[in-house]
Amino acid sequence: MVPFARYLAMNKITNIKRYHIAKVYRRDNPAMTRGRYREFYQCDFDIAGQYDPMIPDAECLKIVHEILSELQLGEFLIKVNDRRVLDGMFEVCGVPADKFRTICSAVDKMDKMPWEDVKNEMVSEKGLAPETADKIGEYVQLNGRSELIDKLVQDAKLSQNKVAMEGLNDMKQLFVYLTLFGVEEKVLFDLSLARGLDYYTGVIYEAVLAQSQAATQTQHNELSEQVSVGSVAAGGRYDGLVGMFDPKGRKVPCVGVSIGIERIFSIMEQRLEASDEKIRTTETQVLVATAQKNLLEERMKLVAELWKSGIKAEITYKKNPKLLNQLQYCEETGIPLVAIIGEQELKDGVVKLRVVSTREEVDVARENLIEEIEKRTCQP
Amino acid sequence: MVPFARYLAMNKITNIKRYHIAKVYRRDNPAMTRGRYREFYQCDFDIAGQYDPMIPDAECLKIVHEILSELQLGEFLIKVNDRRVLDGMFEVCGVPADKFRTICSAVDKMDKMPWEDVKNEMVSEKGLAPETADKIGEYVQLNGRSELIDKLVQDAKLSQNKVAMEGLNDMKQLFVYLTLFGVEEKVLFDLSLARGLDYYTGVIYEAVLAQSQAATQTQHNELSEQVSVGSVAAGGRYDGLVGMFDPKGRKVPCVGVSIGIERIFSIMEQRLEASDEKIRTTETQVLVATAQKNLLEERMKLVAELWKSGIKAEITYKKNPKLLNQLQYCEETGIPLVAIIGEQELKDGVVKLRVVSTREEVDVARENLIEEIEKRTCQP
Known part of the structure; x- marks a missing residue:
């Protein structure tokens, strides 16, 4: 998203919808043993422009849904959250402002470890008061759809927080649009989704594939507790990024998603190897x-x-x-x-x-x- | 062609037809004032495999013809020659083997300067005997189609040269195929086309656009003497290149063409700016x-x-x-x-x-x- 935002600022573009598939290069030293190479293909879809709330955001989620459905990658789930809901929640729980970021990255581990371990990290390693951690725990273990949003809107503490309420109202609107697009069943509002929040300003999301082997486990939530094979798409709203590259700070609201095509391709290849399906290698008719x-x-x-x-x-x-x-x-x-x-x-x-x-x-x-x-x- | 050949050798691919559009990087220091940047887009089309003579070669020319016609870039001409005809010609004219390459690069300047200047370069700068240069001059000023090939096949000197005759016979076959493809009118066998011959082993070609302003000049040959705005596509047969990258030297015959898409785009942009045509910026229906x-x-x-x-x-x-x-x-x-x-x-x-x-x-x-x-x- 950073090169795209820089491009918009440099070329004074205020409205664009585009996708982009290209080889890109990581800055960091990738862990090649985990299939992360310095050179890799990236596929992005972004909508930039001043529009009415959540309409382009819903389209991004619709596109992720369409890609994962069309490619028949099996069961998947798109988790959504909102930067403002997270910020408001941390505030009402009493997290000091300078700890938002580190607590956020602890919350983000909840898809890999149980809440008790995450709480322990918050308290022992990051110096958060145990009561504060417990308050966070009440929120971040929640997930659901419209009914959860309705509940949170009436939550004694959150309802007093302006930023959180903005996020919740937009989230409610988002689910209305997702229902119209016929994709709400695969989308879950999950308060533990926290991603790197550096430049996200509104909705954030991450799509994960579910391993069908895990389907036999006892489950509270049918989709969210299947063992995830990792994120295959992620993104969110980043309304401030273009302004950082514009000499006069002019903002262009943006929302976008990166599709993990290399991971998706390797899953598709595995599936094809396992089956006897023929891959069509030509468009010749x-x-x-x-x-x-x-x-x-x-x-x-x-x-x-x-x-x-x-x-x-x-x-x-x-x-x-x-x-x-x-x-x-x-x-x-x-x-x-x-x-x-x-x-x-x-x-x-x-x-x-x-x-x-x-x-x-x-x-x-x-x-x-x-x-x-x-x-x-x-x-x- | 070099990265493609290396790719075939490394992956032991013996049959492929493919196109490729990608950003590539020049090794040399480009003259940026002439619109040559270090980073640029390249578009290649290549056919690799052991096939019957001139069938894939004709398809490459057909594709160049189709691209230049479809894009409505105005009049164009595809000049063809053959490495073996050039080599045979130099031999029968008495050019010492170690001077083939330098004489070849002099011949290649004939689209930019008159024969007398080229001859002068051969004799004064490159030390060729004037009679030898004159003999070359008789050949390299020739261009035509089947009738020229028939004439050269009966040429007293060339007909004695095995390599030249192989090239001429294939050239004759090529024009038969080009006629079947309906593109022979825009193709001209031109004995002055010499390009960098480093890796070419058979047919070579170069497509040039003609400036219509030049159409008023007195002309010997209608197409070949319109002022060229430079090459927009070039290529040829390179049967030895893959073998150079294969540890066991296994050869894979290849023929291909590079399309100068950056130059073509700048021509199309100029034309669009000059007209009031609308560019459709979306595929939305x-x-x-x-x-x-x-x-x-x-x-x-x-x-x-x-x-x-x-x-x-x-x-x-x-x-x-x-x-x-x-x-x-x-x-x-x-x-x-x-x-x-x-x-x-x-x-x-x-x-x-x-x-x-x-x-x-x-x-x-x-x-x-x-x-x-x-x-x-x-x-x-």
């Missing part, structure tokens, strides 16, 4: 093929016709390829159709169109070929 | 809009329906946007359709579909909306 000799020139003419009409087509780069090899190539790469020509087809003005998966073959008049291929491959 | 207040939730529901069907759709992130602003946004960004809802449309179960360019509006039953949008935007 048709292979122009022949069973006879000396038809390279005819194949070239036909493939050029298909290219001209925008069909993704290929020929084998051999003068006299075997039909079997051409069909095997389609099966290996996932090309769905074969347009076969021979002396007879040329004489009759037809092309034999073969569906690779079913082996069905049909003669198509040459002038109808484009239309027929489009009908069979275009998925509008 | 439909904006879901309203003229009335309090319909954000209905817009959200509809946009989610469209997303679910794979339609590229947007809403404005405002609770109560003005219709005019929503329509202006479509005009600015080039979104072709607007799906307008109001109280009446919701009651009637319809959506008002507006075509931005014609301002035509038609009521579409909600259950037919997806189909109607697809019909109007899908270009199969």
Whole structure:
């Protein structure tokens, strides 16, 4: 988000919605044993601009939901929280302002250790009063949806805190929008989600995949206590970052998400290795093929016709390829159709169109070929 | 091509066709005043594998032709030559083997200076005998297509040179394939094309754009003497490069082309600035809009329906946007359709579909909306 914010400030951009997939480089020394390399691919989606509350924020969550659903990565959960709810909560619990950050990073460990250990860290290592820690504990063990937000809005202490109430009201609005988008079931308001809060100013979120093996454990909350295999997407609102790079401090409100594509790819690869699924390695729709000799020139003419009409087509780069090899190539790469020509087809003005998966073959008049291929491959 | 060849060798890949667009970094100190930066985008297309002669080579030229035609960059010419024709020519002219390379780089200047100056460089600076230079001059001033190849095949000296004849026979075959692909008119066999020959082993090519202002000059050859604005694509066959990176020296024949996308983009930008053409800055097909207040939730529901069907759709992130602003946004960004809802449309179960360019509006039953949008935007 930092390079994006700098880019907006330098180019005086006040409105943009964009995604970005690129190789980036870590500044720190990554722990390569944990699969963190210095060079890696990052995928970001961000919406910048002065808009009405929570509308772009809801779209970011919708996009995370869509990506994780479409890729069929199994059960997932998107935890959300709000910087302002956390700040307000720490305040009403009596955490000194200079301890917000360190207490925050302790709270963030609640997905990895039980509350008692987190409390212990707060009290013994970070010098927080045990009563203060207990008050925090009452909040950060909560998670839920609209009903929890309603409860917190009426909470004796939080309701007195202006910042917390702003966060809670926005969170309520967010769940209304998430329901309209049909994604609220996979989103959970979780007061222990704390992430690095350095530049987040509003909503924060993190998507985690659930391991299905853990589904047999006794569970209080069906989704949140499945063993997480780690975060696959995370982000939030960062309204102050662009202003830090603008010489005049002009702010551009932003909300965005980073998708952990390297982790997602490694999960998908594992799943594919475990199954017998074929990965389609090409976008080619048709292979122009022949069973006879000396038809390279005819194949070239036909493939050029298909290219001209925008069909993704290929020929084998051999003068006299075997039909079997051409069909095997389609099966290996996932090309769905074969347009076969021979002396007879040329004489009759037809092309034999073969569906690779079913082996069905049909003669198509040459002038109808484009239309027929489009009908069979275009998925509008 | 070097990183690609290394990649093939390291991963033992013997067959691949791929394109690649990425930021790369120059090793040398670029002359930034001439628009050469150390960081720049490169676009490559390569075909690797043991195939029958000139089939993938012809496809590379077809692709260059397609790119330059589709982008409407104006008149262009693709010059082709062959490393073996150049080597054979130098041999039969009597150039000492250790002078091939330096004479080659002199020949390569013929697009920028007249033959007399090039000859002068060969003789005075590079110590070539004047008769040898004159013999070279007879060849390198030639350009043409099949008829020139036929003439050279019968050339008393060249026809005695095995390497040159291999190159000429392949060149003849290449033009047959280019004719089948319908691109031979823009391709010119030019014996002065010499490029850096370090790793090329067969056909070489370079695409140049012609400046139309130059079209009024007296011209011997219509295309080749228009003033070139420089190379926008170049490449050739490099059959030895992968073997250099393979520990056992296993060769993988390759042919490829680099597209000068930065130069092409700057030409396209200049042209767009000069015209009043609108650049479409989004792929969005439909904006879901309203003229009335309090319909954000209905817009959200509809946009989610469209997303679910794979339609590229947007809403404005405002609770109560003005219709005019929503329509202006479509005009600015080039979104072709607007799906307008109001109280009446919701009651009637319809959506008002507006075509931005014609301002035509038609009521579409909600259950037919997806189909109607697809019909109007899908270009199969």
